[in-house]
Amino acid sequence: MKKSILREGRPRYGVDAPRMGLGILLVSLGIFSAAIFLRQSRDPGLQALAHVALSLSPTALLVILLIISYVTVEKFRHRNRMLDMLSWTGQEQVLDVGTGKGLLLIGAAKRLTGGKGIGIDIWNRADLSHNSAGAALRNATIEGVREKVSIQYADAQCLPFPDHSFDYVVSNLCLHNIPTRNGRDLACREIDRVLKPGGTALIADYIHIGQYLRAFEGCGMTTRRSFSFLVAPLLLFIVRAVKAKA
Secondary structure, X not given: OHHHHHHHOOOOOOXXXXXXXXXXXXXXXXXXXXXXXXXXXXXXXXXXXXXXXXXXXXXXXXXXXXXXXXXXHHHHHHHHHHHHOOOOOOOOEEEEEOOOOOHHHHHHHOOOOOOEEEEEEOOOOOOEOOOOHHHHHHHHHHOOOHHHEEEEEOOOOOOOOOOOOEEEEXXXXXXXXXXXXXXXXXXXXHHHHHEEEEEXXXXXXXXXXXXXXXXXXXXXXXXXXXXXXXXXXXXXXXXXXEOOOO
């Protein structure tokens, strides 16, 4: 088993929104190349356009560096910040909504002794590079928590679990991918449904924060919003929602 894990190498948690990142890189390179070309022109208008394009290059470079920073370092710090917001005994039942390649799920599993982590996703590769259930299981094996986790294909709008199944539900950069307001509200209600009385949900995202707060409050949950301090291209917020005790 150890030799097999060594052959697998290091865990890989992917690049978030890879198409967007690639698009930013290609557009930046295109603008820079066009600017260099236009600088050779004797036309004052084209030279002015080249100057504007070159002035944008540092901003594009900064965005690219921030993306690299988030992928290589900050996403792990963000994960730990989220999980540190919860009180752990090691016996918890945890659900990760939108598990991707297992970043949050595996982080939670490392804090479990007798508990269990379950990850659900539809594994859309537009959301994360090389996104798949197999990649999540591979990372869990490498990280030494394979026996503590299970994953299944499921939609956040229709969670395949009984009421009051989980102590904690966590989700990072997932719910905004649901295209409709009603769908996102439904996902929040589903999270409330599967939480045990007194359970806690942590939802991290960069948009729709107010909607999540209102949806959870509409379920009777107590909510709080906090900011995750990251060197990243986007501002991430964490919604904490606690279900009332029976």
